[in-house]
Amino acid sequence: MNEIRIGGLRFSLDLSQPLYEQVLEQVRSSIAKGEIALGEKIPSVREMAQALKINPNTVMRAYQELERERLTETRRGQGTFITTDAARVQEIRNKLAEQAVEQFLAKMESLGFGLKDIESMIRAKGGVSQ
Amino acid sequence: MNEIRIGGLRFSLDLSQPLYEQVLEQVRSSIAKGEIALGEKIPSVREMAQALKINPNTVMRAYQELERERLTETRRGQGTFITTDAARVQEIRNKLAEQAVEQFLAKMESLGFGLKDIESMIRAKGGVSQ
DNA sequence: TAAGTGTATTATATCACTTAATACACTTAA
DNA sequence: TTAAGTGTATTAAGTGATATAATACACTTA
Numbered sequence: 001m002n003e004i005r006i007g008g009l010r011f012s013l014d015l016s017q018p019l020y021e022q023v024l025e026q027v028r029s030s031i032a033k034g035e036i037a038l039g040e041k042i043p044s045v046r047e048m049a050q051a052l053k054i055n056p057n058t059v060m061r062a063y064q065e066l067e068r069e070r071l072t073e074t075r076r077g078q079g080t081f082i083t084t085d086a087a088r089v090q091e092i093r094n095k096l097a098e099q100a101v102e103q104f105l106a107k108m109e110s111l112g113f114g115l116k117d118i119e120s121m122i123r124a125k126g127g128v129s130q
Numbered sequence: 131m132n133e134i135r136i137g138g139l140r141f142s143l144d145l146s147q148p149l150y151e152q153v154l155e156q157v158r159s160s161i162a163k164g165e166i167a168l169g170e171k172i173p174s175v176r177e178m179a180q181a182l183k184i185n186p187n188t189v190m191r192a193y194q195e196l197e198r199e200r201l202t203e204t205r206r207g208q209g210t211f212i213t214t215d216a217a218r219v220q221e222i223r224n225k226l227a228e229q230a231v232e233q234f235l236a237k238m239e240s241l242g243f244g245l246k247d248i249e250s251m252i253r254a255k256g257g258v259s260q
Numbered sequence: 261t262a263a264g265t266g267t268a269t270t271a272t273a274t275c276a277c278t279t280a281a282t283a284c285a286c287t288t289a290a
Numbered sequence: 291t292t293a294a295g296t297g298t299a300t301t302a303a304g305t306g307a308t309a310t311a312a313t314a315c316a317c318t319t320a
Contacts, residue, residue: 018308025240033242044265055310060267077265077318097241101251104234110155111227112163115252121231122248148277174296185279190298207287207296 006051007043008036019054023062031071031082032093039084042072136181137173138166149184153192161201161212162223169214172202 004011009030013022030036042048045063049056063080066072070088074080083089108118134141139160143152160166172178175193179186193210196202200218204210213219238248 020308029240033240045267046264057311058309061308063266074266075318076267076316079265093241097238097243097251098255100234100237100241101248101255104230105252105255107230108227110159110163111223111230113227118231118252119249121227122235122245122252125228125231125235150277175298176295187280188278191277193297204297205287206285206298209296 004052006048008040009042011052013052013054019052020058020061020065023048023052023054023059024065027062027066028069028071028092028096031089032096034089036082038082038086038089040082041079042082044079134182136178138170139172141182143182143184149182150188150191150195153178153182153184153189154195157192157196158199158201158222158226161219162226164219166212168212168216168219170212171209172212174209 002012002014004013009027011023011026013019027042036042043051045056045059049059052059063072063074067074067080069092070085071083071092072080073083105118113121132142132144134143139157141153141156143149157172166172173181175186175189179189182189193202193204197204197210199222200215201213201222202210203213235248243251
């Protein structure tokens with residue numbers, strides 16, 4: 001539970017993956033899930049770096065990718081804000097989900113599992129709500 | 131379609147992932163799927179390296195991991211052979227599938243998707259046989 | 261004007277991965 | 291016995307991604 005809370009966001013970083021990627025994915029998930037409101041300001045690069053105890057450049061790298069995906073808008077001198085474009089958020093959310101599904105099905109297929117197997121395994125594991 | 135065939139195995143390598151990991155996973159999948167018979171010999175380290183145009187050390191790394199997982203048995207001077215332990219193969223196959231399912235569900239949950247959503251997306255994508 | 265933003269640059273360090281070149285122990289077949 | 295083919299170990303080197311550090315600049319706001 002190495003969880004860090006800052007500006008309405010939750011982070012837990014480890015060494016299993018590049019830091020910038022973890023920051024990117026966790027902010028992105030928060031946006032996709034609607035845990036952080038559209039138009040809201042997220043912590044500044046320096047603030048985030050200090051809170052997560054990582055280098056500002058590493059945070060920058062994550063923030064720049066978020067902007068490239070148009071999930072955030074950055075205003076020089078003001079800060080970084082979640083986009084107000086709800087459609088864009090849904091677009092990204094669906095794209096990421098599709099990628100996850102494809103990748104998952106490919107993996108399962110490579111192990112020789114069929115659709116029926118996969119469905120029953122998911123139902124068995126299903127600790128997911130709804 | 132950068133596919134390479136050697137000793138009943140199919141490989142397609144790229145730069146998106148460590149080479150030794152790709153070799154490992156692709157041999158492992160072939161075993162799990164039963165595409166290569168139990169007890170069968172797989173190409174020698176040097177032979178495989180030459181065919182895939184990679185370094186013998188890189189192949190070694192993959193082969194050693196396969197042996198650690200007890201999916202292969204190596205006999206000095208003779209070669210590397212698929213295990214004859216069918217139960218072990220199923221064990222690994224199921225373990226990998228469980229991991230894939232867990233990781234997938236975690237990812238989907240992080241995007242705010244529930245079980246129903248997931249099931250319908252899988253049915254929609256389902257290009258998998260059976 | 262001062263403090264807080266995003267941004268860019270240069271340098272350095274570390275680590276995983278890969279290749280290369282050799283060498284050794286073992287097995288098998290000629 | 292010998293030669294060729296196995297797995298295995300070692301040492302060295304190069305490369306690229308990642309992360310840090312230090313600094314500077316442009317912009318905005320109070």
